[in-house]
Amino acid sequence: MPDFPSLPIIGGLSRRQVLKNAGTGFGYLALAGLLGENAPRANAASPAKPGPLSSKQPHFPVKAKRIIFLFMSGAMSQMDTFDYKPTLQKSDGKVGPGGGTLTASKFKFAQYGQTGTWVSELYPHVAQHVDKLCFIKGLHTDTPAHPEAVIQLHTGAALASLTRPSLGAWLMYGLGTENQDVPGYVTINPPANFGGAVNYGSAFLPAHFQGTKVSDVGYLPNLKAQARDTLQRKQIDLVQAMNRDLGATPGAPDQLDGVIESYEMAFKMQGKVPELLDISKEPQSVLDAYGVKPGPAGSFARQCLMARRLSEAGVRFVEVAQPGWDHHTNLHNGLINNAKATDQATAALLADLSQRGLLDETLILFGSEFGRLPTSQGVDGRDHNITGYPMWLAGAGVKPGFSFGSSDEFGLNAVEGRMHTNDLHATILALMGLDHERLTYRYAGRDFRLTDVAGVVAKEILA
Structure with a gap:
């Protein structure tokens, strides 16, 4: 105060x-x-x-009015989920290009949709929506440490002497809010570790641009x-x-x-926010579609349904998180459990937004701070990989059923359509109608921006 x-x-x-x-x-x-x-x-x-x-005027015509970020905290293994590598499957047990033993995925892949996109058996529900998805498969970042990489994904820079504003805070600063009765930026169940409040903070931007933290189990009292x-x-x-x-x-x-x-x-x-977070009044068919259930196992489903309700009410940026993807051990069972928690709800969110006519103006971002290596770690694990990994987008402004960039035949290094975290941020801002080079804030004698002194918009994925 x-x-x-x-x-x-x-x-x-x-x-x-x-x-x-x-x-x-x-x-x-x-x-x-x-x-x-x-x-x-x-x-x-x-x-x-x-x-x-x-609400403020964007720099150029808007493609997306709002964003929902589905954050898989801990680094999802791409070659076991959305980045099929047939050469890796045939090379099980051989020495990898960077050393170590190449380890094929234990999960079956199949092609889905008119695009024939390969998806693991871990994501059968999301697989039904592949023709809506836009894959970015040539991502890379700077640090293999979770705290720094998560902070960089959220703020554009790994934690250093100066904490930077989060992506959501920059969007609030650049665009304002759509609904003055609700926050413009909400984060549901943000991970307490890997940066904590830094990931939704405003740093040197005015504090009213930071995210509002809520919970999927009644953090906010009903004060109507x-x-x-x-x-x-x-x-x-x-x-x-x-x-x-x-x-x-x-x-x-x-x-x-x-x-x-x-x-x-x-x-x-x-009066408004607790009502928006109360999903009990949703039809049972909607609750069933998301897979809503009590307890920790239903957390991500509740978050996704809340995200739809908040976005529908005009919240510009909503983040939901699923922790536990740091599979140095127990890779097989860990992937099964995490995919089970996220597959149905993610697919339901895509379907729900589409049916309500909201997907055309809402951007969905799905992914982790980095990926996993194609080689084994211990008996049943994979180590961190920052040199080549995917994420996917869906909805407003991106090409549906499209794939941009690629990693090598083993999924180790990005080789085509390479995109740094700064490039991802520049592209997201562009989709929201903001020029990342013009979105600046003067602090301590310097003009700061989300992308620092880098960032190139991936125009190839823009619809």
Whole structure:
């Protein structure tokens, strides 16, 4: 909470205590996440002035209005899932090009759709939608360590002396929100490790651009009735009046405009957001399609359904995560369990968005921070591979049933259509109507951007 000058005592409570009590529950949580030190000054006499979260004009025509990122945390093994390597299958037990013993996948692959795309038996539901997917198969990144690679995937730079804003925060900064009653950026069950809050933070961007963290098991209380409470509205009106009076005084801190906007948004959000996260009112047929069930085994399914509801309501960026893909051991059973948790729900999300007419304006990104080696590690495992791995996109702005780039015959190195993480980010921003070279923020005497000083848009995948 910023320090304010001249904090008066009201009814035995300090002004700071009144601020906190007025925002009881989710309202106060939202305030903490929405305050920004550099929020533009608001003029009380001009209430119609657009706030920092208002919708903004993109640099060029938009292909995608929003993004859902399905993050497979821990590095999915590509040659066991979506990147079929027949030469690797025939070379089981031989010495690999980089040393080590080549290890064929234990899972069967088959061709699906009109495109004849190869997909592992681990993903039978997603396989039915391959003609909607756009594969990027020549990705590479900089570091084989999970924390740094995950941070780089989310912020464009591995953790160094200066933490960078997340992809979602850059999108909020560049485009604002579509719905002022809900957050523009939501992350559901983000992994606590591998960077934690850095992956959805705003770093040196104003704090109101950071992601709002929620849970798929009721992290947010149902405050619908409280949101309508007349007393609470009066409390907030009192606080806002005090803020505006203080803001009109000479030398008032710039943060007050952020306070004012944050409380208004938090008041609206506490009634709307819990309702959006309540999937119990969905038809049973929809719950069954996603595979929703109680407990940890149904977490990803719940997240995907919440993501659809949030996106439909105008949330610009939603991330859902499935941890546990770090298969240095127990590769076979681990892949079976993780694929079972993610296959049906991912396919249902694609089908649901398509049926609702939302897939044409929503971009789906599916993948990990890096991939796995074609050689064995121990009895039943694969080590990290940062030199060649795939991800896939679907929906707005990308070519359906398309594959761009490739790795070598063993899946070790990207050889065609090579794309660095910076290139992936540049392409995503382009799909959202933003020029990655123009989306900059001046901090500490330098103009920063998501792609740093690199990044090339993969125009080949644009529809």
